[in-house]
Amino acid sequence: MKRKRRETGLGVDRTVYDADIYDGLNDFTHDLPFYLELARKARGPVLELCCGSGRITLPLLRAGVKVTGVDFTGSMLAAARKKAALEGLGGAFVRGDMRKARLGKKFKLVFIPFNSLQNTYALGDVEKVFATVRAHLAPGGLFQFDIFNPSIEYMVKMSKLHKGRYRFTTPEGKKVVIDEVCRYDSAAQVNRATWIHHIDGGRPVAQRLDMRCFYPLEMDALLKYNGFRVLARYGGYDKRPFDSSSMKQIYVCRAVRP
Numbered sequence: 001m002k003r004k005r006r007e008t009g010l011g012v013d014r015t016v017y018d019a020d021i022y023d024g025l026n027d028f029t030h031d032l033p034f035y036l037e038l039a040r041k042a043r044g045p046v047l048e049l050c051c052g053s054g055r056i057t058l059p060l061l062r063a064g065v066k067v068t069g070v071d072f073t074g075s076m077l078a079a080a081r082k083k084a085a086l087e088g089l090g091g092a093f094v095r096g097d098m099r100k101a102r103l104g105k106k107f108k109l110v111f112i113p114f115n116s117l118q119n120t121y122a123l124g125d126v127e128k129v130f131a132t133v134r135a136h137l138a139p140g141g142l143f144q145f146d147i148f149n150p151s152i153e154y155m156v157k158m159s160k161l162h163k164g165r166y167r168f169t170t171p172e173g174k175k176v177v178i179d180e181v182c183r184y185d186s187a188a189q190v191n192r193a194t195w196i197h198h199i200d201g202g203r204p205v206a207q208r209l210d211m212r213c214f215y216p217l218e219m220d221a222l223l224k225y226n227g228f229r230v231l232a233r234y235g236g237y238d239k240r241p242f243d244s245s246s247m248k249q250i251y252v253c254r255a256v257r258p
Protein backbone atom coordinates (compact mmCIF):
# COMPACT_ATOMS: atom_id res chain seq x y z
CA MET A 1 0.00 0.00 0.00
CA LYS A 2 1.22 3.43 -0.92
CA ARG A 3 1.96 5.53 2.15
CA LYS A 4 0.71 9.08 2.28
CA ARG A 5 3.59 11.51 2.74
CA ARG A 6 3.39 13.05 6.21
CA GLU A 7 2.61 16.77 5.95
CA THR A 8 4.73 19.13 7.95
CA GLY A 9 3.03 22.13 9.51
CA LEU A 10 2.86 25.40 7.65
CA GLY A 11 5.64 27.92 8.14
CA VAL A 12 8.88 29.45 6.96
CA ASP A 13 12.15 27.73 7.84
CA ARG A 14 15.10 29.38 9.49
CA THR A 15 17.50 29.85 6.56
CA VAL A 16 14.91 31.87 4.60
CA TYR A 17 14.87 34.40 7.44
CA ASP A 18 18.56 34.23 8.24
CA ALA A 19 19.41 37.95 8.08
CA ASP A 20 22.59 37.57 6.00
CA ILE A 21 20.92 35.28 3.42
CA TYR A 22 17.80 37.48 3.43
CA ASP A 23 19.78 40.68 2.85
CA GLY A 24 21.81 39.07 0.06
CA LEU A 25 18.63 38.14 -1.80
CA ASN A 26 16.42 41.12 -1.00
CA ASP A 27 18.44 44.19 -1.89
CA PHE A 28 15.73 45.78 -4.05
CA THR A 29 14.50 49.31 -3.40
CA HIS A 30 11.64 49.89 -5.88
CA ASP A 31 9.02 49.97 -3.09
CA LEU A 32 10.88 52.54 -0.94
CA PRO A 33 9.51 55.75 -2.56
CA PHE A 34 5.98 54.46 -1.92
CA TYR A 35 6.72 53.85 1.78
CA LEU A 36 8.59 57.13 2.18
CA GLU A 37 5.64 59.09 0.78
CA LEU A 38 3.11 57.22 2.92
CA ALA A 39 5.16 57.62 6.10
CA ARG A 40 5.89 61.32 5.53
CA LYS A 41 2.20 62.02 4.87
CA ALA A 42 1.29 60.23 8.11
CA ARG A 43 2.88 63.13 10.05
CA GLY A 44 3.38 61.05 13.16
CA PRO A 45 4.82 57.84 14.53
CA VAL A 46 4.75 54.80 12.28
CA LEU A 47 4.58 51.09 13.15
CA GLU A 48 6.08 48.49 10.81
CA LEU A 49 4.87 44.98 11.61
CA CYS A 50 7.33 42.38 10.24
CA CYS A 51 10.20 44.86 9.91
CA GLY A 52 12.72 42.05 9.39
CA SER A 53 16.32 43.22 9.01
CA GLY A 54 15.23 46.82 8.41
CA ARG A 55 15.19 46.98 4.60
CA ILE A 56 12.40 49.58 4.76
CA THR A 57 12.78 50.68 8.40
CA LEU A 58 16.26 52.13 7.92
CA PRO A 59 15.47 54.38 4.94
CA LEU A 60 12.43 55.68 6.88
CA LEU A 61 14.58 56.42 9.94
CA ARG A 62 17.13 58.17 7.71
CA ALA A 63 14.31 60.35 6.38
CA GLY A 64 13.45 61.39 9.95
CA VAL A 65 10.32 59.22 10.31
CA LYS A 66 9.75 57.91 13.86
CA VAL A 67 9.46 54.18 13.21
CA THR A 68 8.87 51.29 15.57
CA GLY A 69 9.61 47.90 14.04
CA VAL A 70 8.21 44.59 15.30
CA ASP A 71 9.39 41.16 14.21
CA PHE A 72 9.48 37.71 15.76
CA THR A 73 12.72 36.46 14.17
CA GLY A 74 15.67 37.20 16.45
CA SER A 75 18.41 37.24 13.77
CA MET A 76 16.43 39.62 11.53
CA LEU A 77 15.69 42.01 14.39
CA ALA A 78 19.31 41.87 15.63
CA ALA A 79 20.53 42.82 12.14
CA ALA A 80 18.09 45.75 11.98
CA ARG A 81 19.18 47.00 15.42
CA LYS A 82 22.86 46.68 14.50
CA LYS A 83 22.48 48.60 11.23
CA ALA A 84 20.46 51.36 12.93
CA ALA A 85 23.01 51.65 15.77
CA LEU A 86 25.95 51.84 13.31
CA GLU A 87 24.33 54.87 11.67
CA GLY A 88 23.15 56.34 15.00
CA LEU A 89 19.57 56.27 13.73
CA GLY A 90 17.66 55.34 16.88
CA GLY A 91 14.30 53.77 16.17
CA ALA A 92 12.66 51.15 18.35
CA PHE A 93 12.92 47.48 17.45
CA VAL A 94 10.64 45.19 19.42
CA ARG A 95 10.69 41.42 19.34
CA GLY A 96 7.10 40.27 19.09
CA ASP A 97 4.48 38.34 17.19
CA MET A 98 2.10 40.54 15.20
CA ARG A 99 -0.76 38.29 16.24
CA LYS A 100 -0.36 39.31 19.88
CA ALA A 101 1.90 42.38 20.16
CA ARG A 102 0.48 45.22 22.27
CA LEU A 103 2.89 48.15 22.58
CA GLY A 104 0.56 50.47 24.50
CA LYS A 105 1.04 53.20 21.88
CA LYS A 106 -0.89 54.54 18.89
CA PHE A 107 0.50 55.23 15.43
CA LYS A 108 -0.59 57.35 12.46
CA LEU A 109 0.39 54.56 10.09
CA VAL A 110 0.63 50.80 10.64
CA PHE A 111 2.02 48.79 7.74
CA ILE A 112 2.90 45.17 6.97
CA PRO A 113 5.18 45.17 3.92
CA PHE A 114 6.54 42.69 1.41
CA ASN A 115 3.98 39.87 1.54
CA SER A 116 4.55 39.35 5.27
CA LEU A 117 0.83 38.87 5.99
CA GLN A 118 1.10 35.75 3.81
CA ASN A 119 3.10 34.10 6.61
CA THR A 120 -0.23 33.97 8.52
CA TYR A 121 -2.19 30.88 7.58
CA ALA A 122 -5.26 30.29 9.79
CA LEU A 123 -8.30 32.55 9.69
CA GLY A 124 -8.11 33.07 13.47
CA ASP A 125 -4.50 34.27 13.12
CA VAL A 126 -5.40 36.70 10.32
CA GLU A 127 -8.13 38.10 12.60
CA LYS A 128 -5.58 38.48 15.41
CA VAL A 129 -3.23 40.42 13.13
CA PHE A 130 -6.05 42.78 12.16
CA ALA A 131 -6.93 43.23 15.86
CA THR A 132 -3.28 44.17 16.53
CA VAL A 133 -3.45 46.73 13.74
CA ARG A 134 -6.68 48.26 15.10
CA ALA A 135 -5.23 48.34 18.63
CA HIS A 136 -2.30 50.49 17.42
CA LEU A 137 -4.00 52.87 15.00
CA ALA A 138 -4.44 56.48 16.13
CA PRO A 139 -7.76 58.08 15.11
CA GLY A 140 -7.72 58.67 11.36
CA GLY A 141 -4.54 56.58 10.98
CA LEU A 142 -3.87 54.40 7.95
CA PHE A 143 -3.26 50.68 7.60
CA GLN A 144 -1.22 49.58 4.58
CA PHE A 145 -0.08 46.13 3.47
CA ASP A 146 0.77 44.27 0.30
CA ILE A 147 0.26 40.68 -0.78
CA PHE A 148 0.62 38.78 -4.03
CA ASN A 149 -2.32 38.54 -6.40
CA PRO A 150 -2.57 34.72 -6.63
CA SER A 151 -1.80 33.52 -10.15
CA ILE A 152 -2.75 30.06 -11.36
CA GLU A 153 -0.27 30.33 -14.26
CA TYR A 154 2.54 31.13 -11.85
CA MET A 155 1.70 28.21 -9.56
CA VAL A 156 1.59 25.77 -12.48
CA LYS A 157 4.93 27.11 -13.78
CA MET A 158 6.55 26.80 -10.35
CA SER A 159 5.37 23.22 -9.81
CA LYS A 160 8.47 22.15 -11.79
CA LEU A 161 11.88 22.39 -10.16
CA HIS A 162 13.62 25.64 -11.13
CA LYS A 163 17.33 25.10 -10.67
CA GLY A 164 19.42 28.15 -9.88
CA ARG A 165 16.37 30.41 -9.59
CA TYR A 166 18.32 32.81 -7.35
CA ARG A 167 22.09 33.37 -7.29
CA PHE A 168 23.70 35.99 -5.09
CA THR A 169 26.52 36.84 -2.69
CA THR A 170 25.49 37.86 0.85
CA PRO A 171 26.84 40.94 2.68
CA GLU A 172 29.05 38.52 4.68
CA GLY A 173 30.41 37.06 1.42
CA LYS A 174 28.57 33.72 1.22
CA LYS A 175 27.88 32.51 -2.31
CA VAL A 176 24.29 31.26 -2.46
CA VAL A 177 22.33 29.44 -5.14
CA ILE A 178 18.65 28.61 -4.53
CA ASP A 179 16.59 26.06 -6.48
CA GLU A 180 12.82 26.39 -6.11
CA VAL A 181 9.82 24.13 -6.51
CA CYS A 182 6.22 24.81 -5.38
CA ARG A 183 3.13 22.80 -4.62
CA TYR A 184 -0.20 24.53 -4.22
CA ASP A 185 -2.40 23.28 -1.37
CA SER A 186 -5.81 24.36 -2.62
CA ALA A 187 -7.64 23.42 0.61
CA ALA A 188 -5.41 25.57 2.81
CA GLN A 189 -4.90 28.16 0.02
CA VAL A 190 -1.18 27.95 0.62
CA ASN A 191 1.56 28.03 -1.99
CA ARG A 192 4.09 25.60 -0.49
CA ALA A 193 7.49 26.57 -1.85
CA THR A 194 10.62 24.57 -1.16
CA TRP A 195 13.81 26.54 -1.47
CA ILE A 196 16.89 24.35 -1.77
CA HIS A 197 19.85 26.42 -0.62
CA HIS A 198 23.39 25.68 -1.80
CA ILE A 199 25.63 27.84 0.39
CA ASP A 200 29.32 28.13 -0.49
CA GLY A 201 29.02 24.88 -2.43
CA GLY A 202 27.99 22.96 0.73
CA ARG A 203 25.36 20.28 1.26
CA PRO A 204 21.92 21.37 -0.10
CA VAL A 205 19.52 22.59 2.59
CA ALA A 206 15.78 22.38 1.78
CA GLN A 207 13.67 25.02 3.50
CA ARG A 208 9.90 25.64 3.58
CA LEU A 209 8.49 28.96 2.46
CA ASP A 210 4.73 28.60 2.81
CA MET A 211 2.71 31.56 1.55
CA ARG A 212 -1.00 31.89 2.30
CA CYS A 213 -2.82 33.11 -0.82
CA PHE A 214 -5.48 35.77 -0.35
CA TYR A 215 -7.81 36.22 -3.31
CA PRO A 216 -8.87 39.81 -4.02
CA LEU A 217 -12.57 39.49 -3.19
CA GLU A 218 -11.73 37.36 -0.14
CA MET A 219 -9.44 40.10 1.14
CA ASP A 220 -12.12 42.74 0.57
CA ALA A 221 -14.51 40.67 2.70
CA LEU A 222 -11.89 39.99 5.41
CA LEU A 223 -11.13 43.70 5.70
CA LYS A 224 -14.80 44.63 5.84
CA TYR A 225 -15.76 42.27 8.63
CA ASN A 226 -12.55 43.06 10.54
CA GLY A 227 -13.45 46.74 10.71
CA PHE A 228 -11.52 48.36 7.85
CA ARG A 229 -12.59 50.49 4.92
CA VAL A 230 -10.45 50.16 1.78
CA LEU A 231 -9.32 53.60 0.58
CA ALA A 232 -7.15 52.36 -2.29
CA ARG A 233 -5.97 49.14 -3.85
CA TYR A 234 -3.02 49.44 -6.19
CA GLY A 235 -1.46 46.89 -8.52
CA GLY A 236 2.09 48.21 -8.02
CA TYR A 237 4.19 50.54 -5.89
CA ASP A 238 3.89 53.16 -8.64
CA LYS A 239 0.17 53.26 -7.65
CA ARG A 240 -1.06 51.80 -10.93
CA PRO A 241 -4.66 50.59 -10.58
CA PHE A 242 -5.17 46.99 -9.49
CA ASP A 243 -6.47 44.65 -12.21
CA SER A 244 -6.33 40.96 -13.11
CA SER A 245 -2.82 41.31 -14.58
CA SER A 246 -1.41 42.80 -11.35
CA MET A 247 1.25 40.78 -9.56
CA LYS A 248 0.54 42.61 -6.30
CA GLN A 249 -2.41 43.75 -4.25
CA ILE A 250 -1.40 46.86 -2.33
CA TYR A 251 -4.05 48.01 0.13
CA VAL A 252 -4.44 51.30 1.96
CA CYS A 253 -7.22 51.19 4.58
CA ARG A 254 -8.74 53.08 7.46
CA ALA A 255 -10.22 51.50 10.59
CA VAL A 256 -13.95 52.07 10.94
CA ARG A 257 -14.12 50.58 14.43
CA PRO A 258 -11.55 50.31 17.23
Ligand SMILES: C[S@@+](CC[C@H](N)C(=O)[O-])C[C@H]1O[C@@H](n2cnc3c(N)ncnc32)[C@H](O)[C@@H]1O
Nearest residue numbers: 050051052055071072073076097098114116119
Ligand atom coordinates in the same frame (compact mmCIF):
# COMPACT_ATOMS: atom_id res chain seq x y z
C1 LIG B 1 9.41 39.01 3.88
S1 LIG B 1 10.15 39.48 5.40
C2 LIG B 1 9.87 41.24 5.34
C3 LIG B 1 10.97 42.02 6.06
C4 LIG B 1 11.01 43.52 5.75
N1 LIG B 1 9.81 44.20 6.16
C5 LIG B 1 11.24 43.76 4.26
O1 LIG B 1 10.36 44.32 3.61
O2 LIG B 1 12.30 43.37 3.77
C6 LIG B 1 8.93 38.89 6.52
C7 LIG B 1 9.26 39.11 7.98
O3 LIG B 1 8.05 38.87 8.71
C8 LIG B 1 8.38 38.30 9.94
N2 LIG B 1 7.17 37.66 10.47
C9 LIG B 1 6.38 36.74 9.86
N3 LIG B 1 5.32 36.45 10.63
C10 LIG B 1 5.42 37.22 11.74
C11 LIG B 1 4.61 37.38 12.90
N4 LIG B 1 3.50 36.66 13.09
N5 LIG B 1 5.00 38.28 13.82
C12 LIG B 1 6.15 39.00 13.65
N6 LIG B 1 6.95 38.87 12.59
C13 LIG B 1 6.59 38.00 11.64
C14 LIG B 1 9.53 37.37 9.64
O4 LIG B 1 10.30 37.12 10.78
C15 LIG B 1 10.31 38.19 8.59
O5 LIG B 1 11.33 38.95 9.17
